[in-house]
Amino acid sequence: MTFTELNIDEDMVQALADHGILEPFPIQEQTIPLALSGQDIIGQAKTGTGKTFGFGLPLIQRLGLTPEPGVQALVVVPTRELAVQVTEDLQIATAHRATTVVSIYGGKAYEGQIEQLKAGAQIVVGTPGRLLDLVGQRLLSLQGVREMVLDEADKMLDLGFLSDIEKLFAQTPAVRHTMLFSATMPGPIVALARRFMTKPIHIRATDPDEGLMQANIRHLVYRAHNMDKDEVIGRILQAEGRGKTVIFTRTKRAAARLVEELTDRGFNAAAVHGDLNQEQRERAMAAFKAGKKDILIATDVAARGIDVLDVTHVINHTIPEDDKAYLHRVGRTGRAGKTGIAVTFVDWDDLHKWALINRALEFGRPEPTETYSSSPHLYTDLDIPAGSKGRLRATPTVNPDGTPRERPGSRGSDSGRDGGRGGRDGGGRDGGRGGSRDGGRSGGSGDRSGGGERSGGDRDRSRSRSTSTASATASADATATIGSEQPNTAGGHDAPHADGQTRPRSRNRRRRSGGDRPTATS
Incomplete structure (x- = not known):
């Protein structure tokens, strides 16, 4: 059996062939002839059985090669992902004809969807909530709908969309061609079909999940x-x-x-x-x-x-x-x-x-x-090759931007990435977040202005107590004047000692003492 033998128009047969789709699935063989004749259908089939083309090809063909602008077909689905999937499949089939398919669902900006509707899209695939939203704003009219499909109706029931579906039906003409697809047929779905469909024929597709699963x-x-x-x-x-x-x-x-x-x-x-x-x-x-x-x-x-x-x-x-x-x-x-x-x-x-x-x-x-x-x-x-390990390549040590790469799950073991940067946002103000205290909550008490210019030992927070006496003396001499003229501030300047000199404060001493500020001794 081929799509041509199912009386599908040649342009759609070619569009499907362009994507390697050459032979119909069983659900398509059962659905297409009935749908082309305008028969209402209840199809019991799950995702993956080929039902999208089963209802999509007849729907597109019944609209004609050059349909008038405006919404003439509505496909209602339970989720955004399924809306995108169905839209893509229908767009494959309409590749060689003047028919536009648009997705309407929440979580995405209104503007693009509204523009496509105003441009005259003929087929709308959407979720109940966003569809009703646009109908309520009078941005979407369903009065011209001739073809209507409910896909995965049982999932819409599970998600609480039953009342929304009834409202959508009420917005469409009483005379229309309707198809409903559902993996299961709970009571409310059966009642819905009886209320809004005309003498539907029940088709049950071969279920790929039946029994112990497929043998393949x-x-x-x-x-x-x-x-x-x-x-x-x-x-x-x-x-x-x-x-x-x-x-x-x-x-x-x-x-x-x-x-x-x-x-x-x-x-x-x-x-x-x-x-x-x-x-x-x-x-x-x-x-x-x-x-x-x-x-x-x-x-x-x-x-x-x-x-x-x-x-x-x-x-x-x-x-x-x-x-x-x-x-x-x-x-x-x-x-x-x-x-x-x-x-x-x-x-x-x-x-x-x-x-x-x-x-x-x-x-x-x-x-x-x-x-x-x-x-x-x-x-x-x-069939894993001998000697294979669970890693394809060595872990990069740096990110593309040059910053050190953090291993997954390593947060909290290392000091903050921005600790001690001494520049923007207070010199790594977030240093040590989620890490050890050594990261420094203020990241080395960097200047909030972002300049990162510091005096004496504050600029180098990693200076250890083992710095030579000669270096320490030179540093003290170089800052003696500053120490005598500037008071100790909360900004992290060196504290003056009793002899009038300013000596660089050791960061290691502060960490060992729990972060308490050393005081001048007499």
């Missing part, structure tokens, strides 16, 4: 020590034939730490998690899809909508909460008939979770394999 995915389950896990992952990432890799972490903090660690080890890694703004997440996803980054580290929430066909490995840095989450994660690989490898690390405290997953998915592996970075089975299981 290998599952490896290890119990590794936390102190050794980064090294193990570093070696896995050097496996023969490894392509794009997705690593799942349980928390945002773990994702941020791991991307820094792997980058430090010489790998090309990016991260998507909740602490990043939308632009940063989009940039990371774009780099991953384009191959500029071949490792994507993600939390479960941020990973929604990730749909990249050439992922060869999935690594669960920490075990998922249950079997459904496990299937969702490992389903990022082994797509479109390709092979994939899923590696799961189980911590001691999570053995009970693995027992439940193992039982639910009938793996027959009650105990994860105890694994170290030097374990021979690690190399054979994943």
